[in-house]
Amino acid sequence: MHSFIKSVxxxxxxxxxxxxxxxxxxxxxxxxxxxxxxxxxxNIDKFIQxxxxxxxxxxxxxxxxxxxxxxxxxxxNTIKSRFGETYRAxxxxxxxDFWDIIKxxxxxxxxxxxxxxxxxxxxxxxxSEFMNEIETDYKFYGITQNPETNNYMLVLNDKCKxxxxxxxxxxxxxxxxxxxxxxxxxxYIDKVIQxxxxxxxDIILYKDEAxxxxxxxxxxxxxxNTIKSRFGEVYRAxxxxxxxxxxxxxNQNWTRNKKNMIVMxxxxxxxxxxTLEFINEIKTxxxFYGITQNPETNNYMMVLNDKCKxxNGIxxxxxxxxxxxxxxxxxxDIDRFIxxxxxxxxxxxxxxxxxxxxxxxxxxxxNITKNRFDETYRAxxxxxxxxKWDDDKQNWKRNKNxxxxxxxxxxxxxxxKLExxxxxxxxYGITQNPETNNYMMVLNxxxxxxxxxxxxxxxFQRNFVxxxxxxxDIDRFIQxxxxLAHENIxxxxxxxxxxxxxNTIKxxxxxxYRAxxxxxYIYKLDDKKQNWRRNKNMIVMxxxxxxxxxxTLKFINEIKTxxxFYGITQNPKTNNYMMVLNDKCKxxNxxxxxxxxxQYNFVxxxxxxxDIDIFIQxxxxxxxDNYxxxxxxxxxxxxxxxxxxxxxxKGGFGKIYKAxxxxxYIDKWDEDNKNxxxxxxxxxxxxxxLDNSKNVTLKFMNEIMLHNKGKIDxxxxxxFYGITQxxxxxxxxxxxxxxxxxxxxxxxxxxYSILNWDKRIGYLQNAILGLRCIHEKELFHRDLHxxxxxKLKHNTVITDMGxxxxxxxxxxxxxxxxxxxxxxxxxxxxxxxxxxxxxxSFGIIMYEVISGxxxxxxxxHNEYLAIGICQGLRPRFNxxxxxxxxxxxxxxxxxxxxxxxxxxxxxxxxxxxxxxLSDKQTAVLQAQIKExxxxxxxxxxxxxxxxxxxxxxxxxxxxxNNLPEPKNSDDYYEENDNIISKKFSESLECCRIDIP
Numbered sequence: 001m002h003s004f005i006k007s008v009x010x011x012x013x014x015x016x017x018x019x020x021x022x023x024x025x026x027x028x029x030x031x032x033x034x035x036x037x038x039x040x041x042x043n044i045d046k047f048i049q050x051x052x053x054x055x056x057x058x059x060x061x062x063x064x065x066x067x068x069x070x071x072x073x074x075x076x077n078t079i080k081s082r083f084g085e086t087y088r089a090x091x092x093x094x095x096x097d098f099w100d101i102i103k104x105x106x107x108x109x110x111x112x113x114x115x116x117x118x119x120x121x122x123x124x125x126x127x128s129e130f131m132n133e134i135e136t137d138y139k140f141y142g143i144t145q146n147p148e149t150n151n152y153m154l155v156l157n158d159k160c161k162x163x164x165x166x167x168x169x170x171x172x173x174x175x176x177x178x179x180x181x182x183x184x185x186x187x188y189i190d191k192v193i194q195x196x197x198x199x200x201x202d203i204i205l206y207k208d209e210a211x212x213x214x215x216x217x218x219x220x221x222x223x224x225n226t227i228k229s230r231f232g233e234v235y236r237a238x239x240x241x242x243x244x245x246x247x248x249x250x251n252q253n254w255t256r257n258k259k260n261m262i263v264m265x266x267x268x269x270x271x272x273x274x275t276l277e278f279i280n281e282i283k284t285x286x287x288f289y290g291i292t293q294n295p296e297t298n299n300y301m302m303v304l305n306d307k308c309k310x311x312n313g314i315x316x317x318x319x320x321x322x323x324x325x326x327x328x329x330x331x332x333d334i335d336r337f338i339x340x341x342x343x344x345x346x347x348x349x350x351x352x353x354x355x356x357x358x359x360x361x362x363x364x365x366x367n368i369t370k371n372r373f374d375e376t377y378r379a380x381x382x383x384x385x386x387x388k389w390d391d392d393k394q395n396w397k398r399n400k401n402x403x404x405x406x407x408x409x410x411x412x413x414x415x416x417k418l419e420x421x422x423x424x425x426x427x428y429g430i431t432q433n434p435e436t437n438n439y440m441m442v443l444n445x446x447x448x449x450x451x452x453x454x455x456x457x458x459x460f461q462r463n464f465v466x467x468x469x470x471x472x473d474i475d476r477f478i479q480x481x482x483x484l485a486h487e488n489i490x491x492x493x494x495x496x497x498x499x500x501x502x503n504t505i506k507x508x509x510x511x512x513y514r515a516x517x518x519x520x521y522i523y524k525l526d527d528k529k530q531n532w533r534r535n536k537n538m539i540v541m542x543x544x545x546x547x548x549x550x551x552t553l554k555f556i557n558e559i560k561t562x563x564x565f566y567g568i569t570q571n572p573k574t575n576n577y578m579m580v581l582n583d584k585c586k587x588x589n590x591x592x593x594x595x596x597x598x599q600y601n602f603v604x605x606x607x608x609x610x611d612i613d614i615f616i617q618x619x620x621x622x623x624x625d626n627y628x629x630x631x632x633x634x635x636x637x638x639x640x641x642x643x644x645x646x647x648x649x650k651g652g653f654g655k656i657y658k659a660x661x662x663x664x665y666i667d668k669w670d671e672d673n674k675n676x677x678x679x680x681x682x683x684x685x686x687x688x689x690l691d692n693s694k695n696v697t698l699k700f701m702n703e704i705m706l707h708n709k710g711k712i713d714x715x716x717x718x719x720f721y722g723i724t725q726x727x728x729x730x731x732x733x734x735x736x737x738x739x740x741x742x743x744x745x746x747x748x749x750x751x752y753s754i755l756n757w758d759k760r761i762g763y764l765q766n767a768i769l770g771l772r773c774i775h776e777k778e779l780f781h782r783d784l785h786x787x788x789x790x791k792l793k794h795n796t797v798i799t800d801m802g803x804x805x806x807x808x809x810x811x812x813x814x815x816x817x818x819x820x821x822x823x824x825x826x827x828x829x830x831x832x833x834x835x836x837x838x839x840x841s842f843g844i845i846m847y848e849v850i851s852g853x854x855x856x857x858x859x860x861h862n863e864y865l866a867i868g869i870c871q872g873l874r875p876r877f878n879x880x881x882x883x884x885x886x887x888x889x890x891x892x893x894x895x896x897x898x899x900x901x902x903x904x905x906x907x908x909x910x911x912x913x914x915x916x917l918s919d920k921q922t923a924v925l926q927a928q929i930k931e932x933x934x935x936x937x938x939x940x941x942x943x944x945x946x947x948x949x950x951x952x953x954x955x956x957x958x959x960x961n962n963l964p965e966p967k968n969s970d971d972y973y974e975e976n977d978n979i980i981s982k983k984f985s986e987s988l989e990c991c992r993i994d995i996p
Contacts, residue, residue, distance in 0.1 A: 018056060025056040029099050029106075030066065037069045044143055044152065045069075047126050068096065068142040070155055075144070078117070081180055087117040088180060090252070091155070095141050112252045113157075114177045115141065120152040135159075139169065163201050171200040174247050174254075175214065182217045188271050189291055189300060193217055195276065215279070216244065216290040218303055223292070226265070229325065235265035236325070238394075239303065243289050260394050262322045263289065265301040283307075287314060308346060315346040319389050319396075320356075327359045334430055334439065335359075337416050356386060358429040360442055365431070368407070377407040378462075380530075381442070385428050403530045404462055407431065410439040426454070448486065455486045459525055459532075467495045474548050474568055474577065481556070489522055493556075494567040496580055501569070504542070507603070513542040514603070517580065521566045537674050538582070539600045540566065545577040560584075564591040585624065593624045597669050597676075598633070605636045612636075612723060612732065630665040630679075635722040637661070637735050642724065645687065654731075657687040658738055665721050684738040685721065689731045716770030718790055718799040736799070741791035744849070745953075748786075752852035757929050758914065760849050763796045765910040770798040771842060772903035775835045782833050783955050784841035785822040786848050816958040821855040823958075825870045825895055825966035836897035842906070843892025844875070847979065850885060851877050854953060861952045866960045868988045870895075872969035874979045880935040882928030883976050884913075884921065890979055895966040 018025045030052035039045050051067045070091070078089040090112045097109040120126065120143065134140050138156035145152050158177065163170045175197035184190050197214045218239070226237040238260045245257040268274065268291065282288050286304040293300050306322070308315045320342035329335050341357045365379040384400040405428065410416065426444030433440060448455045460482035469475050478493050485492035496517070504515040520535035545551065545568065559565050564582040571578060582591040583599060598620035607613050619634045645659040664680040719737035726733060741747045744763065748755075767789050774781055781788075781798065788800040816827060824840035827833060844855050855875040859865050865873070874893050877886075888909060891901050901909075912919050969975075969984040 021056050026066070026099060027053045027056050030055070039069050039143060039145065039152070041123050041152065043126060044123050048143065066096065067140065070142045070144045072144050072147055075115075075117070079180070081116075085119065087153075088177070089115055089117055091115045091141075110249050110252065114252060116156045116158065117144065117146075117153040118156055120154055123152050137161075160201060171214070171247060172198045175200070184217050184291060184293065184300070186271050186300065188274060189217075192274050192276070192279070193291065196279070214244065215288065218290045218292045220292050220295055223263075227325075229264075233267065235301070236322070237263055237265060239263045239289075258391050258394060262305075262394065264304045264306065265292070265294075266304055268300040268302050271300050285309075311346050316356075316389060317343045317346050320345070329359050329430065329432065329439070331413050331439065333414050333416060338430065357427065358386065360429045360431045362431050362434055365405075365407070371406075375409065377440075379405055379407055381405045381428075400527050400530055406443045407440040408443055410441050413439050451486050456489055456492070456525065457483050457486055460485065460492060469495050469568060469570065469577070471548050471577070473551065477551050478568065480553075489524060492522070493565065494522065496567045496569045498569050498572055501540075501542070505603075507541070511544065513578075514600070515540055515542055517566075521564075535671070539674070541581045541583065542569065542571075542578040543581055545579050548577050562586075588624050592669075592671075594626065594629060594669060595621045595624055598623070605638075607636050607723060607725065607732070609732070616723065626668045629668060630719070630721060633666065634720065635666065637722045637724040639724050639727055642685075642687070648686075654688060654690040657689070657733075659685055659687055661685045661721075661735065665719075684740070686736045686738040687724070687733040688736055689726060689729070689733045716766050716773065716795065716797050718792070718797045737792060737797070739790035739792045739797070743787045744789040744791055744796055744845075745786045745854075747791040748849065748852055761910055761913055763791075764846055764849055765907065765914060766796040767798060767845065768842060768903055768907045768910060770796075771838055772907050774798070775838070775903050780833050780835060781838050781841070783818050784838050784845070785819040785953070785955070786845050787819070787953065789845065816960070817955065818958065819953060819955045820861045820865060820958060821875075821953070823869075824897070825963075826897055828866050828870060828958075828960055829963045829966065834897060835902065836900045839892050839900045839903065839906070840897075842903075843889050843900075846885075846889045846892065847875050847877070850881055850889075851875075851879060853878065863960055866958075866963055870964045870966045871988065872967050872972065872980065872984065873988050874969070876978050876980060876982070876985055880932040880939070881978075882925055882932055884925045884928060886976065886979060890972065893979065894972075895968045 017023060018028050021027075030049075034049060039048070048067045048069055051065065055066045070093075074092050075089040076092060078087055080087050091114075092112060094108045094111040094113050096106045098107050099105075100107045116138070134154065134156070137159060138154075139159050141155045141157065143152055144155055157169060158173045160170045160173050162172075175194075179194060184193070193215045197216070200213045218241075222240050223237040224240060226235055228235050239262075240260060242256045242259040242261050245255045247253075248255045264286070279288060282302065282304070285307060286302075287307050289303045289305070291300055292303055305314060306318045307313060308318050311317075320339075324339060329338070338357045338359055345356050360381070360383075364382050366382065368377055368379040370377055380402050381404075382402060384398045384403050387397045387399040389395075390397045410430065428442045428444070431440050431442055432438065444454060448458050451457075460479075464479060469478070475495075478495055482492040482494070496519075500518050501515040502518060504513055506513050517538050517540045518536065520538045522532045523535055524533050525531075526533045541563070556565060559579065559581070563584050566580045566582065569578050569580055570576065583596050584591050585593040585596050587593075587595075598617075602617060607616070613636075616634050616636055619632065623629055623632045641662045642659045643662065645657050648656045648658050650656070660682050661680075661684075662682060664678040664683050667677045667679045669675075670677045718739070721735045721737075724733050724735055725731070744767075771781065771784070783800060784798070788798060789796050790799055816823065816830070818827070822841040822844045824837040827837050847853075848855055853875070856865060859868070859873075872895065888901075888906070891899065892906070894900050909921075913922055913925055916922055969980045971981050971984065975981045975984075
């Protein structure tokens with residue numbers, strides 16, 4: 001019967017599966033929409049549906065084969081063509097392109113495209129043969145109906161017979177669709193323009209410049225600033241729209257280039273004789289864009305542009321030539337010389353800009369001052385030098401606005417020669433002083449003899465007249481450093497007026513001062529603004545310069561060993577000269593590392609306890625890079641930066657609170673704002689207070705240092721951000737990550753029943769990763785139990801690295817501290833703590849996570865349990881557990897520390913089980929898990945109370961004497977289905993408590 005049903009199902013295809021394709025193809029997508037439209041004519045409906053059902057595969061441009069019914073209201077701007085019984089309209093939606101699987105609808109192309117509407121005279125005779133005839137001359141998209149005339153109409157588009165099918169809507173078609181929209185009023189002109197347009201076929205032109213082949217009719221009002229040229233019977237104007245560039249499918253219009261471009265009008269004397277041959281002759285010397293008509297004179301005019309004979313296009317020389325009418329120096333020799341330099345520059349880019357001169361009106365200069373060293377003048381040039389032509393703005397782009405230039409009198413303008421100019425580097429142009437009428441060459445300022453250009457030293461040298469320290473030795477020394485800084489700006493010192501510092505305070509560690517330097521140090525020249533770029537509002541150190549006369553390069557180099565040296569200033573009250581310095585990190589050899597940023601802030605905070613201050617500062621001075629600073633440093637967190645502080649629980653020797661931290665933790669240094677960028681503002685954090693921690697000792701600080709050391713580069717240790725102090729109790733508190741789900745034990749109590757094996761193994765892998773990092777730093781946890789493993793978001797993390805002892809704890813070393821069920825037997829007997837003891841604790845945690853049970857839940861937590869543990873007692877599972885997991889737990893709980901695996905080995909095993917699915921051991925584990933699940937699902941599991949008299953799962957001081965030598969149970973490794981046998985467990989009844 002089952003096989004019969006299966007065979008019937010094969011015969012019955014779901015309605016959304018195509019029998020031909022065996023999946024949901026285009027024909028199905030069309031078919032599912034049949035009920036949503038009708039033309040009102042059965043013949044048309046069937047014809048359209050047949051075309052749609054013939055399109056099966058997921059292909060682009062479905063419209064090539066499928067027609068559609070198009071409601072008439074999806075067209076706009078419908079007008080009758082003057083060339084025949086057709087209509088032209090914009091189709092709002094555009095044609096179908098392909099099926100959008102995500103949106104479950106057709107993706108469409110060319111919205112608002114222009115289409116032709118042609119009356120369908122006899123809908124009854126519409127056949128596929130008819131469609132093939134139509135598609136010879138047109139693209140056929142679908143059928144619509146005019147609601148006023150009730151005529152059915154074909155929705156078509158002209159198809160170019162010359163172009164391929166894919167490119168059948170070519171530029172010639174786009175031009176043709178626009179023929180109705182213009183006329184010159186002259187049939188000869190209309191025909192020649194249309195002929196040029198119909199000759200441009202390619203959709204993607206070789207150079208994307210349709211104007212190269214096609215002319216256009218340009219209405220006269222699309223020009224402005226029309227003036228007659230003083231050089232001949234031509235006119236010059238700005239063409240508002242600019243020339244055609246290429247067709248824009250999205251906007252269904254021509255994209256245009258060079259808006260407001262300068263063009264030339266030349267009268268067309270005999271429109272009747274205009275031919276393609278005539279047009280080609282014109283194009284020899286000009287770019288030919290189109291034809292227009294002056295409405296006042298009725299003259300037809302060619303719209304042209306000069307073409308460079310050398311470049312065969314519009315190059316820089318042409319752009320300069322178009323501007324000749326806009327300037328004159330008043331001297332023919334100078335005009336001719338400037339023009340010759342401009343006409344010699346053809347390259348489109350700025351490689352040759354130094355060969356060009358220009359006429360520069362004198363009012364474009366300011367701050368004109370005579371040089372005290374020679375007969376030249378120094379000035380700021382507002383516009384700056386020509387850089388390159390800007391096609392968009394149809395003007396020259398300029399560089400170095402407000403640049404400093406030298407004005408030098410030109411004694412004999414008649415003898416100005418290009419050869420003479422070649423002897424002068426960096427020349428820009430010529431100007432004329434309107435008061436003296438002297439012509440003046442505009443030159444760049446000084447040129448560095450060493451660099452052969454304008455380097456840093458020149459910019460410094462230009463500024464020598466603008467400052468003085470009032471001491472010749474200091475002035476000379478600063479200037480010497482600046483004149484050596486050709487490429488490396490760090491070599492230069494500068495004179496810094498004292499009023500450029502604020503917040504100046506004396507350092508409590510010595511006789512230096514700390515201040516904010518408003519401007520900050522120079523780091524490079526801003527060519528555009530012609531000024532130095534600076535690192536503003538930086539913190540600096542001011543140190544008295546005792547003997548300015550003895551300041552030398554050797555002295556400076558000695559200072560630079562320990563400091564960044566920026567310059568010299570003078571305190572106006574004491575008249576002391578002071579060096580402006582910055583601490584330099586000896587490791588990084590720079591002043592901008594994180595350790596220095598932290599160091600400068602030391603004066604702004606204190607915990608009130610020197611040990612804590614030193615500890616926090618040491619963590620901050622150890623951080624030099626920007627990578628995860630919060631994992632490496634601690635900070636002092638003012639208590640008033642915390643809010644909504646709520647008590648959560650009490651630990652062994654302290655209390656836990658939950659709070660919001662306004663600022664959030666440090667992320668990286670913000671160079672612009674000179675402060676730390678912070679993440680997670682108003683984040684939840686946990687505050688762990690330690691009773692009597694106001695009497696904190698260095699020993700307690702060592703414990704905190706262990707936690708901080710353990711968390712560095714460790715994602716599985718609870719985040720430790722800093723220390724704060726309760727202003728009422730004076731107890732110090734650790735600022736930690738807040739684990740919303742609480743301890744892993746809390747999480748198991750609520751969620752154990754829904755945890756699969758992968759989740760349980762995953763949480764154990766997180767914990768062992770944390771422990772592995774701790775051990776690799778030669779640390780021991782010493783108090784590892786499930787209450788010290790927290791559930792933080794998707795991971796588990798370790799906390800309380802030996803911190804549950806009281807802050808003032810000073811008991812003798814032979815006392816044991818911890819959570820009895822998790823303590824290794826050798827530790828119970830007073831042996832020194834080792835990494836293997838942590839592994840034993842982890843083995844108990846493994847048992848707890850796998851079983852969901854608390855360890856030794858049916859034993860009193862007293863000396864008898866300690867004796868039992870030393871004699872081989874271990875917790876037992878009450879469920880079926882895979883033998884591979886049992887064996888790993890057994891190894892961890894072995895009474896011999898040397899036989900326990902290390903953290904790295906455990907982590908590798910758990911990683912293999914989780915992620916190496918093709919591994920043989922993983923395959924065995926999966927089979928064992930399936931077997932265990934089958935057994936457990938069919939077996940009742942006894943309910944075990946979570947608390948009972950005599951049970952303690954908190955860390956505490958323990959003192960046991962005369963415990964037996966640790967050993968395993970007699971059948972420890974023979975028992976494969978549990979940690980210890982039931983027989984051995986029952987033999988230790990002295991440890992057991994009664995279960996109600």
